[in-house]
Amino acid sequence: MQSARFSRYAWMAVGPLALFLVWYAVHLAGLVTPKLLPSPVRTLQSVWTHTVSGGLGPDFGRTLWRTLQAFGIAAAFGVPIGIVIGASEKLYRSIEFLIDFFRSTPATAMFPLFMIIFGLGDFSKIAVAAFAAWLVVLFNVAYGVMNARQTRILAAKVMGASRARIFKDVMFYECLPQTFVGLRTAVSLALVVIVVAEMFIGSDDGLGKRIIDSQITFDLPQLYGTILVSGILGYGLNLIFLGLEKWLVHWSGRA
């Protein structure tokens, strides 16, 4: 068992290590000009120095905080409204098109509009991200409610559960797996929109701002490093949500 687990982790390390080595080899062989592709060691050094000098940490924190705010708004409005919409087939049908339409509209296309409405401050960035994430939550929750197992609802009914009890005791849990799919997608989407917003809606801080600054000053180690850190943030958020899901929705996919 021990060695099986070890070999699992060992295999998981193969891909990243290989990428690192290929990157290094390409750099050493001079296949790409070092101006465009700094060595991975230089890149990691840049991440280290910017972390130590104190700039990167706060930027990371700002982006994370904005993402969480956007996500919080999306979840707070998406879950209850999604339940209401999913519970009524007529209501869902009547706004299905709108949800699909705005879900398919690139959130970035909304930037100017949100800037006009909410100004240039932080809130307009958070609002765009929240809007995009909200639609994802809404859609998934409604879908989960609509696809609740009828047998379970009937079982509760036959045991004498009131409509309110059925909602609280059955519907809520029935749509939880799909809700988590929505929340996980939403947090990733919120991060994407926030980073883009930090780049293009004037911002004083955040990973997006740092990336744009590195591009302008042609500081490629910092550019690569910040991309790497953004990736770590996105991956970490996803991992946390997967863990939460596994813990809170333990029956997902098994029943």
Place this chain on the structure above:
Amino acid sequence: MIKAQRQRPVEAPEVASYPDLRWFPPGTHITVRGLKKAFDGNPVYVGFDIDLPKGRIVSVFGPNGCGKSTFINMVAGLLPIDDGQILFEGKTIADTRIGYVFQNYREALFPWLRAVDNIHYPLRLMGIPKAERDRRIEELVAGFDLKFDLHRYPYQMSGGQQQTVSIMRSLVIEPEVLFLDEPFSALDYEMTLIMRDQLQKVLVARGVTTVLVSHDLEEAVYLADKVLMLTRRPSRIADYMDVDLPRPRDPSTLTDPRFIELKARTLEVFQNAVRAS
């Protein structure tokens, strides 16, 4: 999908103010009169009458799609009726405590609750305090010989164990009537044999009025005090046969000449009913 509805279009029992004893022959629990049901204009029941005896097990048997599930769902109040009357010793379904065991146990239990909490659930709905709930469950468990842990989640259990939990959940409220729609059809043969005996033991001990839909003729006869055989839709009674085999029945019953005779008769009725329409 079945749309459930608790209220049914039945007037408050006039029978109560004008007692009509013809409707309540002694020993009868459920009276069905003039039952009508159609789906999208296709009739399934066109004026169906039957009496189901109190404290006995009635098996419902008939060809596929003849309306067995429709029948027990209407009697159990899960499906609205078009016309007619269904009374439980003069009461409506709303005043009757019932249990229902679904064919698809995987979709009937709540996977977010442990098995034991699934059994607690109907008692919690009734507002019974924890100590009393524990006592009742303990008593119930004693009647079953369980060889598994009720503190596991349903998805950690075998099909037979899950269906046992379903049956326990339906019995814990001490129902006046228990409905089972093909409860064992998703289990393998060995498990089915075990479950039949388990169910027979508990039902006979508790004397609960039971309506069991089965697509297995052997099972229908083995478990029942009466076998209700239906024709193709629109459903009529093909036969309503008494099964006078002594209880408890056990696997040796299956080879009893009387059992074989009864089974042969039901098979004949079934074949005639299918051929007739």
